[in-house]
Amino acid sequence: MLAEKNILPILWGGVLVFSALVMTLGSDLKWLFEFPESLHVPIAGFLDWIMLGFVDLFKWLFRFISRVLEWPMRGVQGFLEWLPWLTFASLATFIAWQGGGRRTGILTLVLLLYIVIVGYWYEGINTLSLVIICIPLAVLLGFTLGVWGHKSPKANAVIQTTLDFMQTIPAFAYLIPILLLFGFGPVVGLIASVIFATPPMVRNTILGLNRVPPEVRESGTMSGCTPRQRFWWVEVPTAFPQMLIGVNQTTMCALGMVIIAAIIGGFEDIGWEVLGRLRKAQFGQSILAGMVIVCLAIILDRITLSYAKRQLPTESHTGLRIKQFIVGFIGISIISYILAMFIEPLRIWPKSLEFYPADTMNALVFNIIANFGDVLETSKNQMQYFVLLPVKLGFTRSIFPITWGFALTPTIIGIYWFIIFLGAAIALYFRHWKIAIAIPFIAGILYFGITGVSWVVYLVVLPLFAFSLGGTRVTLFVTGSLIFLMVSGIWVPALVSIYLCSVAVAICIILGGLMGIWASTSERISAIIRPINDTLQTLPQFVLLIPAVMFFRVGDFTALLAIVAYAIVPMIRYTEQGLRTVSPTAIEAGITSGCTPAQIFWQIKLKLALPQILVGINQTTLFGLNMLVIAALVGTTGLGQQIYLALSKVDAGGGIVAGLGMALIAMSADRMMRAYISRTSK
Amino acid sequence: MPSANSVKLSCESLWKVYGNNPEQYFTDEIGSFNVEEKFQNLTENGSIIACGDVKFDIPTGSIFIIMGLSGSGKSTVLRCLSRLVEPSFGKVELDGLDLLNQSPKDMIEIRRHKMGMVFQNFGLLPHLNVLENVAFPLKAQGISKNERLARANEMIDLVGLEGRENSYPHQLSGGQQQRVGIARSLAAEPEVWFLDEPFSALDPLIRTQMQDEFLRLQRQLNKTIVFVTHDFHEALRLADTICIMKDGQVVQIGTPSEIVLAPADDYVKKFTSEVPLWKIIEAQSIMEPPDGKEVDRPSVKPDTLLEEVMRLFDGKTEEVQIVNESGECHGVLTPVSIIRALYRDEKKVG
Numbered sequence A: 001m002l003a004e005k006n007i008l009p010i011l012w013g014g015v016l017v018f019s020a021l022v023m024t025l026g027s028d029l030k031w032l033f034e035f036p037e038s039l040h041v042p043i044a045g046f047l048d049w050i051m052l053g054f055v056d057l058f059k060w061l062f063r064f065i066s067r068v069l070e071w072p073m074r075g076v077q078g079f080l081e082w083l084p085w086l087t088f089a090s091l092a093t094f095i096a097w098q099g100g101g102r103r104t105g106i107l108t109l110v111l112l113l114y115i116v117i118v119g120y121w122y123e124g125i126n127t128l129s130l131v132i133i134c135i136p137l138a139v140l141l142g143f144t145l146g147v148w149g150h151k152s153p154k155a156n157a158v159i160q161t162t163l164d165f166m167q168t169i170p171a172f173a174y175l176i177p178i179l180l181l182f183g184f185g186p187v188v189g190l191i192a193s194v195i196f197a198t199p200p201m202v203r204n205t206i207l208g209l210n211r212v213p214p215e216v217r218e219s220g221t222m223s224g225c226t227p228r229q230r231f232w233w234v235e236v237p238t239a240f241p242q243m244l245i246g247v248n249q250t251t252m253c254a255l256g257m258v259i260i261a262a263i264i265g266g267f268e269d270i271g272w273e274v275l276g277r278l279r280k281a282q283f284g285q286s287i288l289a290g291m292v293i294v295c296l297a298i299i300l301d302r303i304t305l306s307y308a309k310r311q312l313p314t315e316s317h318t319g320l321r322i323k324q325f326i327v328g329f330i331g332i333s334i335i336s337y338i339l340a341m342f343i344e345p346l347r348i349w350p351k352s353l354e355f356y357p358a359d360t361m362n363a364l365v366f367n368i369i370a371n372f373g374d375v376l377e378t379s380k381n382q383m384q385y386f387v388l389l390p391v392k393l394g395f396t397r398s399i400f401p402i403t404w405g406f407a408l409t410p411t412i413i414g415i416y417w418f419i420i421f422l423g424a425a426i427a428l429y430f431r432h433w434k435i436a437i438a439i440p441f442i443a444g445i446l447y448f449g450i451t452g453v454s455w456v457v458y459l460v461v462l463p464l465f466a467f468s469l470g471g472t473r474v475t476l477f478v479t480g481s482l483i484f485l486m487v488s489g490i491w492v493p494a495l496v497s498i499y500l501c502s503v504a505v506a507i508c509i510i511l512g513g514l515m516g517i518w519a520s521t522s523e524r525i526s527a528i529i530r531p532i533n534d535t536l537q538t539l540p541q542f543v544l545l546i547p548a549v550m551f552f553r554v555g556d557f558t559a560l561l562a563i564v565a566y567a568i569v570p571m572i573r574y575t576e577q578g579l580r581t582v583s584p585t586a587i588e589a590g591i592t593s594g595c596t597p598a599q600i601f602w603q604i605k606l607k608l609a610l611p612q613i614l615v616g617i618n619q620t621t622l623f624g625l626n627m628l629v630i631a632a633l634v635g636t637t638g639l640g641q642q643i644y645l646a647l648s649k650v651d652a653g654g655g656i657v658a659g660l661g662m663a664l665i666a667m668s669a670d671r672m673m674r675a676y677i678s679r680t681s682k
Numbered sequence B: 001m002p003s004a005n006s007v008k009l010s011c012e013s014l015w016k017v018y019g020n021n022p023e024q025y026f027t028d029e030i031g032s033f034n035v036e037e038k039f040q041n042l043t044e045n046g047s048i049i050a051c052g053d054v055k056f057d058i059p060t061g062s063i064f065i066i067m068g069l070s071g072s073g074k075s076t077v078l079r080c081l082s083r084l085v086e087p088s089f090g091k092v093e094l095d096g097l098d099l100l101n102q103s104p105k106d107m108i109e110i111r112r113h114k115m116g117m118v119f120q121n122f123g124l125l126p127h128l129n130v131l132e133n134v135a136f137p138l139k140a141q142g143i144s145k146n147e148r149l150a151r152a153n154e155m156i157d158l159v160g161l162e163g164r165e166n167s168y169p170h171q172l173s174g175g176q177q178q179r180v181g182i183a184r185s186l187a188a189e190p191e192v193w194f195l196d197e198p199f200s201a202l203d204p205l206i207r208t209q210m211q212d213e214f215l216r217l218q219r220q221l222n223k224t225i226v227f228v229t230h231d232f233h234e235a236l237r238l239a240d241t242i243c244i245m246k247d248g249q250v251v252q253i254g255t256p257s258e259i260v261l262a263p264a265d266d267y268v269k270k271f272t273s274e275v276p277l278w279k280i281i282e283a284q285s286i287m288e289p290p291d292g293k294e295v296d297r298p299s300v301k302p303d304t305l306l307e308e309v310m311r312l313f314d315g316k317t318e319e320v321q322i323v324n325e326s327g328e329c330h331g332v333l334t335p336v337s338i339i340r341a342l343y344r345d346e347k348k349v350g
C-alpha cells in the first residue's frame, strides 16, 4: 500500500517530464507526430482476405437464407400494403387498448392517423413490416440463446462477451459483412435488424430465468413436475415479465436498425425518405417524415411496454380475456374491411386529402434562419473557435487575431505556461499531487490539441492513467487497444472521434449534471424533464440529426449537438436518481452536526450520490460514442466517417477495423470508468 | 405414543458437502469410516459441510422438528430427504424404499404421490391464481381440469381461504399466501409433509394463529411431518420429536421435555434457558418414587404439565401424587422437587 502510494506520483512525474521533452525537443521529428507507416500492420487487408474467402465459400448458403427470408418478408409487406389503412389502424388501436387501456389506445390511433393524413402510410407500413417480421425472429433467437446461456455456464461466458462486443460495435459496421454475405436488398436490412435486436432479448431472458426464486423452482419440483413441465409451467412464466421488457427493447432496437439500414437503400421506407430529403436540404419534408419515425417509435414502445407492465402486481387494467379478444379482433377486422370497401378514403387515403405542409415549414425555417441566422451563426462560430478548435488543434493552431483578437506571441505563451506552473506549484504546496499533475497535462492538451499530441505520449500517459484507475487488466486492455488503433492505420480518425466525443461528454456532464441537480430539487422540473428524456431515448438516434442539420448545416458543431441531445439523457437521469436516493438519515445527521446547506450539498449529497453519477458519466460516454457514428451521416470526420465510407465501397476490412476501433475505444473508456467506480464505491 | 408406530422416513449417515469434487472422499461403505476424521479432511480441503453424518428415524404420523440456528444445515437435510438436493453420501429410506437409488423418473412419481412441501417464502407461482396454484401439483400429474379444480376447492376450504380462489398471490397477505402454500402441498394427498420454516416470514401474531391451524390440520390428517424452524418455542409447541442441529451435525434428538430437561450441551442449553419450563415439563418426568403413604392429596395424570400441578399447591397441600389410568400411584411431586427441576438441579435431571 505504502509502496503504491509513493510509486504513483513518481511515475506520473516521470511521464510528465517525458511528455514535455517529447513535445518540445522532439517537435521537429516527424515520426513522433505521425505514426510511422512502416509500423502499420495490414489488418484491414487481412480481414478483407478472410472475409472474402469466407464469402466465397459460404455465399451460396447465405444467399439461400436471404432467398428464404425474402418470401415471408415480401408476403407480410404485400399483405400490409393491401390491407386498408382503416383495418390496420383499428386493429393496432385494439391491440394497444388491450395492453394499456384507453390512453395507450387513443395515443396509438392519433399517431397512426398522423401517418395516414400526412401521406406517409406506404413508407411507414414498409418500415413497420420489416420491424414486424424482425420481432418474432429476434425474440425467438434471443429466447433460445438466453435459455442456453441460463442452462450452461460455459455458453453464458461466450454469450456475454459476444453481447458486449455487439453492443459497442457500431451498427453500420455490421452492415458491411452482411452486405457481402447476403447481397444488396431489403433482406439485408432485415438480417441486420435481427442481429442488432437480438442482444436485449438474450440478456433479459437470462436475467429473468436467473432471477426465478429458488423456492419457486423447488416448489415446481416438489409439485411433481418433470424437468420440461417445470421449465414451461414454472420458470418461463415466472421470468415472463422480464422477457417482455426484453421484447420492448428488442422492438426499439429493431426499429432503430431498420431505419439505419435505409442508408443502403433499395427499399421505399421511411428512413430512406428522411435521409433523401435531408440530403437535398428539404427540411420541411424531412421533419414530416421524421415525425413518422417518431410516431412509429412511440407506438411500438408504448404497446410493448404496456404488455410488459400488465404483468406487474400493481397494474389494474387487464383487458379482455383471450377468447373475447380474438372475437373482438375478428369482428373489428371484418367491419373495418367492409367499411373500407365501400368508402374509398378509408382504404387508401387520397392524395387530395393529404395534409403535407412541407412548403410552409420550409418557408418558416428559411424565415427563422433569415431572422436569427446571425445569432445561430455566431453561437456556432463561438463554439467552433473557442472550444472545438482549441481542443482539436490546440491553441498553437487555433488562436489567430481574426478570431481571438490577439496572436499567440512568445510573451503570451510565456504567461500561459507561467500561470500553469504556478497553479501546479500551489497544488503541490497543498499536497494535492493529483491536481498538480493534472493541471499541466490539461494545459498541454489545450495547447497542442488532441490531434497535435504525439502518439508516443498517448502510449505512456493512457496506460498509466488506466493503471492508476484500475489495475493490471484494465491497463493491458487499454494498451492493447491503443496499439491496435495505431498499427491498423486508423490513429488519426480515432483521435478525431475521441476529440468530438470528449467535448460532447464534457458538455453533457456539465449541462446534464446541472439539470439532474435541478430536477432532484423540484418535483415540477423532474416531471417536465422525465417525458422528454423518455422520448429522446426511445427515438431512433437518426431522427435527432434532422433539427441539428436544419439550423446548423453539416459539420462538427451539428454532430456535437446531435450527440449531446442523445447522450445527455443518462447523465440527467443518474444524477437525479443518485441525489434523490441519498438517505435522509445522512442528511439529517449533517444538519444536526451543523453543516451549512452548501456543505450538505457538496460534502454529503454529492459525495453519496457520486457512484451513481459516475455510472451516469459512463453511460453518457458510451451513448456519445454510439451516436458519433450516426452523426457521421451529417459529415463529421473520424472513425464514423471511415465506417460510412467503407460501407459505401463495401470494403469489409476497412469497415470492420474502424468498427472494431470504435468498439475498443468504447470498451476502454467503459473499463476504466468501471474500475474507478468499483474502487470509489468500496 | 407415536414411537410405538412403524418408521415412515429415515436417514443414515447423510452427508451433503459443497466444494471442489467432494465425491472423492466418499468411496467407502456406510459406517466403515471415522466420522471425525472425515470432517477434518473435508474442512482442511476447503469444502463446506452443509450437513454431515445425520441419522434419524421418523415414525408414521408424528411431527419431527429440525431446529437450529441459521446456516446449521436444516434446509439442506430437509432437501436431501426429498432429493431436491442430491446428498453427497448416505441413505434415505421412505417406507423401506431406498430413495437415493430411485431413477429421476421414479423420484418424480414419488414426489407426485407421497411428498408435499411448504416453503418459507411460499414459492407460489405469480402468474396463477389461488385456485390454479393449489391445483398445480394435480396438473403436473395430468389430472383433468374439472377434477383438479374440484380437489383444489376442497383444499382451499380446508385452509379457510374460501372466497379468495380467484385472487393472485400478490393480492394476498403473507398469512394467506402461506395458506395457499399449505393447500397446494396437501392437494395431492401426500403421506410425508415437509415444511421449511413455513411461518418464519410471518408476523408473531399470525404465526401463533398459523401454528394452531397447523395442529388442527394435523389432528385431522395425521401426516408424517418434517418441520424445519429456527424458533425453539415453535419447536416446543409443535413437536413430537425435536432434532437440534449445529454446524451441519445433529446435536440432540428427543422429545421436547427430554431436550429441556437434559440438554446435551451448552448450545442446546442456550435455547432452553429462556423457555418457561413449567409449560413443557410433564409431571412424570421429574416425579419422585412413590412413598406408599395413604394420605389425602390431589392426583394428576402422568402427562400433566407442571404449570397445572403448581396450581394445586395451596396452603394445605404439600404433595401431589401422579396416578395412571388404572389408578396406580406412579410417584409424587413436592414443591421442592419442582423448584429443583425449574432451576435445573443437575442431580435431579436425567
Ligand SMILES: Nc1ncnc2c1ncn2[C@@H]1O[C@H](COP(=O)(O)OP(=O)(O)O)[C@@H](O)[C@H]1O
Residues within 6 Å of the ligand: B018, B048, B049, B050, B051, B068, B069, B070, B071, B072, B073, B074, B075, B076, B077
Ligand atoms: N448451494 C450451496 N453452495 C454452497 N454452500 C451452500 C449451498 N447451500 C447451502 N450451503 C451452505 O450450507 C450450510 C447450511 O445451509 P442451510 O441448510 O441452508 O442452513 P439453514 O437452513 O439451517 O439455515 C450453510 O453454511 C450454507 O452456506
Ligand SMILES: [Mg+2]
Residues within 6 Å of the ligand: B074, B075, B076, B197
Ligand atoms: Mg433454511
